[in-house]
Amino acid sequence: MPAIESRKQAVFLRGGEAILGSELVVTGAEALIRCLEAEGVEVVFGYPGGAVLSIYDELYKSNLRHVLVRHEQGAAHAADAYARATGKPGVCIATSGPGATNLVTGIATAYMDSVPLIAITGQVATFLIGKDAFQEADITGITMPITKHNYLVKEASDLPRVIKEAFHIATTGRPGPVLIDVPRDVTTTSFPFEYPDVVDLRSYRPTYIGHIKQITSAVNAIQKAKRPLLYVGGGVVAAGAQTELLLLAEKMNIPVTMTLMGLGAFPGEHPLSLGMLGMHGTAYANFAASHCDLLIAIGARFDDRVTGAISRFAPSAQVIHIDIDPAEISKNVRVDIPIVGDARNVLAELLPRVSAKHHKDWIEQIDAWKKAYPLEYQEGSQPQTIPSAEGVDDGPVHPQAIIRTLYELTQGEAIVTTDVGQHQMWTAQYFRFDRTRQLITSGGLGTMGFGLPAAMGAQIGCPQDLVICIAGDGSIQMNIQELATIAQEDLPVKVFILNNQFLGMVRQWQELFYEKRYSYTALKHSPDFVKVAEAYGITGMRIKHAGEMLSTLEAALAHQGPVVVDCWVCMEENVYPMVPAGKGLDEMLGLGGQ
């Protein structure tokens, strides 16, 4: 390869980079870093190893910020959350074999929630591929079903095009993760570098503009509807369509319910907001879905956790479905008026074509549901709490009260990440999200252990914001090693562990559907989380009983650096309302009020 020779010559001349004629000759590793810089990447989350040594050597020389995590899963989640918080693609990097496979859960998490994530993995040298070489794993094969696309780069000179395409694919259309597998010899091969300006992919042309005929049909349906409901998901967030959504809802007086991924797309405190719908949705959202005559789904995918028994979902409604992914249309429910396009474009087209309306009876009906079945928990309904050492007990702390109080103390301003379980659902219910990209949670895959590394990524992406992580005592232990990263980067995240000494969500199902046979859901031997935090050099605090809650939460929020608060909460509190599996949304258990 002549490129290698010219590189050698040039190193004599310039030390760093080689100019040959007008051409810049660099190694694959150097090219990779240059491409990331060209894409405007500010930070990569990663973990080194043999196959990526050359890439790490270039990172050492470059100004690109690299955050050393303590487990590759943490890198993937952090990059994912960085993307969710900022709207910019997140980048993570791992070595071949175990490094790459450790990313898998994180990539799948991003895939299920349509997050633009770029995962770069090292691979064994091209001549060793297929030979079961040391630390070889077929990561493109493994991640085929959980990436929007992936690449195995066999020629160094392909790197610029591949990286350009990867960023393009990850961030356009329906966003999603793209993995780039780079064999070791590719990182050391030199070639004349040029970063392409444009992507040329004849087979990938997402549709952004909605079909005008369909939009007109939608306008007519909206104009005619007596009981319309907006059902919005993460697609509204991805498209940045929140303003258009607000305008449409207000102009037409249409109540809005959101999926877990859609929370924040419509202001939670707005009178037209019904909060979340679905398995743990509000009663009024679920009733509205069950009784509406027009369902306007935007960037939502009729997930089974949202619809309950599909045959009973919005049974009397005509359905409009606006989505950028044509494959989502009529995947789970029959759609009457499909509109493929970018939510923001489509709503902007719709808006001037509808004339203002007030659905008095419908709004009154919804207000009546809101009054009859408010979202609430019963104080004192759960006497059990973890026995406090001092024997002080002025009542148990309700996990919901912690979320509610955090909401009030932060005036709803924080970015909140969660793990998965009851605490996640309580966060969705009791923290009213007012803006997009404020709640960062694993919806589609439901990945325990997401919250802590996600808080890291969000804090790095939004250094000015207050970042809170609501964790479970089960989930936190799945990526607790990232406390070291948080200490190392001095990220002032506030971690609240709702410690119920149970895998609470699973316990709840066992209580309700398996006659309280708590099969392996008690977590008896958790470490002292305060001491764990302190061992990592992070401030630890504890709430043992109700009297300590407010002052401790205030102290934690006021603390300058990172803090972990071990919150001892009622052990057997349940998340309500709840639509049991296989039931319709109007068949909820545990309705408040009445």
Place this chain on the structure above:
Amino acid sequence: MQHILSVLVENRSGVLSRVAGLFSRRGYSIDSIAVGPTEDAAVSRMVIVVEADEEGLEQITKQLHKLIDVIKIHDITKEARVERELALIKVQADAQNRGDILQIVDIFRAKIVDVAEKSLVIEITGDTEKVDALIQLLRSFGIKELVRTGRIAMVRGMRS
């Protein structure tokens, strides 16, 4: 119902497993798949025969379209088309029944492509029904080995 999809894909490594993987993970079964180069070296054509109802087919088509390497999908089930499959059939044959086999082969305009002491290899090209029929008739002699290519198909005439 059986559908025949003619799919143009980028001729890149891994494209077959992307397509095959999509079918299996979305729960659709492929009856047959035939892949080969086209007149354009950068592009391959897959002819996929799949069992699905209308809704299923719509989902398959949309999901296939989402694969970055898939360029074009054409459902040719309802189109006038030429359809062919090739099979190689090794049958047990001895001096006594060889004549009978040859007769059948003749009727089907198949070919004997290998003769051994105790077996014959027969090559047949045709639509699926014809290949099925020949195999059915040869069963009684004892089929020792069977290879089929899967269907390939082409729409008749010129498309505007």
